[in-house]
Amino acid sequence: MVMRIIFNGREEELPEEIPLGDYLAAKGYRNELLVVQHNGQIYRPGEWQRLIIKPGDQLDVLHFVGGG
Amino acid sequence: MERLIIGGREITSRLFLGTGKFSSYRLIPEIIARTGIQVVTVALRRVDPGKQEDDMLAYIPGDCILMPNTSGARNAEEAIRIARLARAMGCGDWVKIEVINDNRYLLPDNEETIRATAVLAREGFIVLPYMNPDLTAGRKLVDAGAAAVMPLGSPIGTNRGFKTRELVQIMIDEIKCPIIVDAGLGRPSEAAEAMEIGAAAVLVNTAIATAGDPLSMADAFSLAVRAGRQAHLAGPGEVSALARASSPLTGFLD
Numbered sequence: 001m002v003m004r005i006i007f008n009g010r011e012e013e014l015p016e017e018i019p020l021g022d023y024l025a026a027k028g029y030r031n032e033l034l035v036v037q038h039n040g041q042i043y044r045p046g047e048w049q050r051l052i053i054k055p056g057d058q059l060d061v062l063h064f065v066g067g068g
Numbered sequence: 069m070e071r072l073i074i075g076g077r078e079i080t081s082r083l084f085l086g087t088g089k090f091s092s093y094r095l096i097p098e099i100i101a102r103t104g105i106q107v108v109t110v111a112l113r114r115v116d117p118g119k120q121e122d123d124m125l126a127y128i129p130g131d132c133i134l135m136p137n138t139s140g141a142r143n144a145e146e147a148i149r150i151a152r153l154a155r156a157m158g159c160g161d162w163v164k165i166e167v168i169n170d171n172r173y174l175l176p177d178n179e180e181t182i183r184a185t186a187v188l189a190r191e192g193f194i195v196l197p198y199m200n201p202d203l204t205a206g207r208k209l210v211d212a213g214a215a216a217v218m219p220l221g222s223p224i225g226t227n228r229g230f231k232t233r234e235l236v237q238i239m240i241d242e243i244k245c246p247i248i249v250d251a252g253l254g255r256p257s258e259a260a261e262a263m264e265i266g267a268a269a270v271l272v273n274t275a276i277a278t279a280g281d282p283l284s285m286a287d288a289f290s291l292a293v294r295a296g297r298q299a300h301l302a303g304p305g306e307v308s309a310l311a312r313a314s315s316p317l318t319g320f321l322d
Binding site: 008009027028029030033034035037042060061062063064065066067068 | 086087088089090093096109110111112113114115116117118120121123124125126136137139153154156157159224225251271273274
């Protein structure tokens with residue numbers, strides 16, 4: 001059974017519920033200075049491993065870039 | 069020189085820096101060290117896998133005031149969402165509201181900007197809205213709780229200069245809140261002109277970031293902003309249509 005989530009605005013399929021930290025590490029993200037918005041809540045890197053991704057979750061990985 | 073206070077903070081440099089388009093983020097701390105710039109804008113973006121760049125915040129000294137912008141927002145709700153996110157990410161209370169739904173000229177939507185300003189000011193944000201120069205909209209922004217109002221000099225990123233001078237002058241004359249000219253200033257002389265007519269500050273990005281030597285150009289803007297401010301305080305002399313002799317025309321050649 002696959003589960004669907006919305007990751008950075010796009011639908012993705014996952015085989016099972018997994019910790020957010022493992023999911024992001026598998027995608028190749030480096031932890032530092034990133035923040036994740038999970039169903040509208042902000043999570044910093046130290047909190048990622050405690051958070052388990054569930055079906056229907058909405059995730060956005062965010063950081064600050066140059067801008068005027 | 070007179071002090072500029074915004075959101076309870078004394079602002080020592082009246083040149084605000086936008087951080088987009090620099091060839092390297094490493095230039096940003098160098099520019100800040102050279103010029104004493106204090107207010108710095110940043111933008112919030114999604115990061116896709118494999119496309120993680122350096123985080124801008126790592127390059128901005130801790131004593132700067134971070135002003136995240138709401139670029140990408142097409143209406144008040146989106147701007148509010150971005151502002152709340154930026155604050156939750158530890159960016160502080162300052163926010164530059166930018167609501168744009170015109171992709172050709174990137175001109176801001178004053179009506180949505182006023183709505184977003186009202187909501188965010190009530191939530192304790194120090195709101196600096198980017199806007200089309202207009203006295204009525206400026207007054208509404210102040211009533212909505214804006215800490216300063218930021219009319220554009222010309223469209224974003226164009227380096228076309230201070231094309232909105234007449235309208236901005238009216239805003240400066242009629243609105244008590246600090247007026248900061250944001251966007252379009254392309255040369256230090258144009259920044260000086262804005263300061264001469266009484267702007268409280270200017271926000272410059274493209275003109276510095278795309279200069280041949282950004283560090284030197286930032287320095288030039290910084291000097292121009294100080295010169296313009298000093299000239300404003302000095303009180304420029306009257307302009308007249310006819311010549312008025314600067315030397316005495318004594319009659320010894322008659």
